[in-house]
Amino acid sequence: MKILIAMMKHETNTFSPIVTDWQRFENWSAHFGHKALAFYEHTGMPVAAYTKLAREAGADIVFPVAAEAMPAGIVTAEAYDRVSDAICDAVVAGCDLALLDLHGAMVAETTLDGEGTLLERIRSIAPDLPIAVTCDFHCNLTRKMVDNCTALIGYKTYPHVDMYQVGMQVGRIVLDSVAGKVHPVMVHTQLPLLSHTLKQGTDDQPVKSLITACREAETRDSVLAATFFGGFPLADVPDAGSSTVVVADADKLVAERQSRDIADLAWRQRAHFVYHGSSLPETIDEAKRLSEHPVILLDHADNCGSGGTQDVMAVIRELIERDLDGVAVAAVCDPEAVVHMQQAGVGAEMTLMLGGKTDMPSLSLEAKPLQVKGTVRVLTDGRWTVRGPMYTGVQVDMGPSAVFDTGKVKIVVVSVHHEPWDLGVFTSVGIQPQHEKYLLLKSRIHYRAGFASIGKKTLLCDGEGVTTSRNELLDFQNLRRPIYPLDEDVVF
Incomplete structure (x- = not known):
């Protein structure tokens, strides 16, 4: 048996x-x-789980590409084609099974549904190919995704610390389907949320x-996988928002009932999804x-x-001023x-115009750098390996990095975007975060993977930026309407 394993991941903030x-x-x-195989095989990622399953099955592994970019704006056609073409070319060359690690919220210049378009293309090449898909908790699930794979599952954790486990789960479902042990059917339910x-x-x-409802559903005899997707609200696409998907063994009625029951539970609690x-x-x-x-x-x-x-x-300006x-x-x-x-060197005292290099037209915000005075404490190449529970074993490259110390505030400055979900963002530059009074993190929920165990209290700082929780500030053009909480009197 020849098993294709591939990864294509990007969470696209269209603003x-x-x-x-x-x-x-x-x-x-x-x-x-x-x-790609060497980089990911011994990590905590879904493709590592896929690789283990393939080796246990004695299969030949085809691993055309593993590509992920830090969330940002729309993916260029050239970048999207480079990844999707590599996967599809491998399908054309021949395989018996595809195990795919996708995100579920990719928007490219040529498609509002990056994953659905890829899966539809694979289906057109190999109509009977068994396909397993893992998606991020923030997947904006589409009909095209569900219709063009055998079984699809999402992470049950945010921060995402179960990526390997869900890869094992959905991989086994599809391998069992190839062996004739199960016959997966899927039903998804989209909420106006x-x-x-x-x-x-x-x-x-x-x-x-x-x-909890998803895990309880999976204890029932015919339910193979049950997922609730929070969805990614910062993508201006028709299908942005929350949804459910249930995979059952040859019982569509069970899948429909469980999917709707979980969605109904979410809808009853809709007011609690608003910050x-x-x-x-x-x-x-x-x-x-x-x-x-x-x-x-x-x-x-x-x-x-x-x-x-x-x-x-x-x-940062506010906490310095206060x-x-x-x-x-x-x-x-x-x-x-x-x-x-770098030009000044470690120990140099200097004045920097820090940050504020990027305008944000979607919010009508102009870049505002901050003048800071201080000392260059550390210079590094920005490379380290994740040791915490999220992206375990993955090698991080923040680009050339530095620590600038104002006397009261130590600022880690990087050259490549990286969300601080692991202690390594500090320890790699010589800062022991557990001994600091305050840790200001440019993060939402993922920080919990590395920092929840050391933080005594967490406070939300409502600043500015294109990851605002004030969705009413965003000019949605493609999003389906009406949708809660942007609209009133929404019916589900």
Whole structure:
């Protein structure tokens, strides 16, 4: 048996000004053939689970490509074609089974449904090919995705610490279907719900109850997999939002009932999917009053893990002006500032115009750099390996990086976007985060993977940026309407 394994992942924020070209894939992870297999086989990713299953089956492995880019704006046609062509060319060459690790929220210049378009193309080449698909929790599930694969599953954790496990689960389903042990049927249900990402943590309500419902459904005899997708609200596409999908063994009625039951549970709790913020000065004042440390401050509107520019200085400016002391920041993406620090050298005292290099036309926001005075403490190449529970074993490259110390605030400055979900974003540059009073992270929920165990309190800092939770500020043109909470009197 010949098994094709491939990865194509990107979470596209259509409001982000950052173009996702091929270089952006190379900046995070883009490997072909044997290099892709070697890079990912011993990690905690779905493709590693697929590889283990293929080896256990004694199959020949075809691994044409593994490509992922940090979330940003629309994927260029050239980058999308390079990845999807590699996968489809391998299907043309021949395989007995395809195990695919996709995201579910990719938008390219040529398609609003990157994954659905890929799967439809594969189906046209090999109509009877068994296909397994893993998707991110933030998948904007489409009919085209469901109709063109054998079994599809999503992560049950956010932060995503079960990627390997869901890869094993869906891979086994499709391998069992090839052996005639099961006969998968799928049903998905789309909710008119554009939930806020900040309310999608799977350790929190309302999502915690939905994950429990999915796990309970999977204990029933004919249910092979049940998934609730929070969806990705920052993609202006018709299918953006929450959904469910259930895979059952030859019993479509069971799949329909379970999918609808989970969706109904989500709809009844729809008001709890809406984030209501606080003023930034109030949040900083609250942080000052706390006595147990470290306190985690989330600059969530500028989260590069959802497509943020990672150079908005609004929150950093506020905490400096309000004289917050003992802060470590991860991270500001400013390659130009890193070059200036490299030229000055470690120990140099200097003034930087930091961040604020990127305009955000979708929000009518102009770039606003912040003048800071301080000392260059550390210079590194920005390379390290993830040791925490999310993306375990994956090699990170933040590009040339530095630590700029104002005396009260230590700022990690990177050249390549990277969301701080692992302690390595600090430890790789010599900062021990557990000993800082405050940790300002440009993250939303993923930070919990590495930092939840050390943080004594988490406060949400409502700053500026294209990962805003104020979805009413965004000009949706393609999104289906009506949809809650943007519209009133929505019926499901």
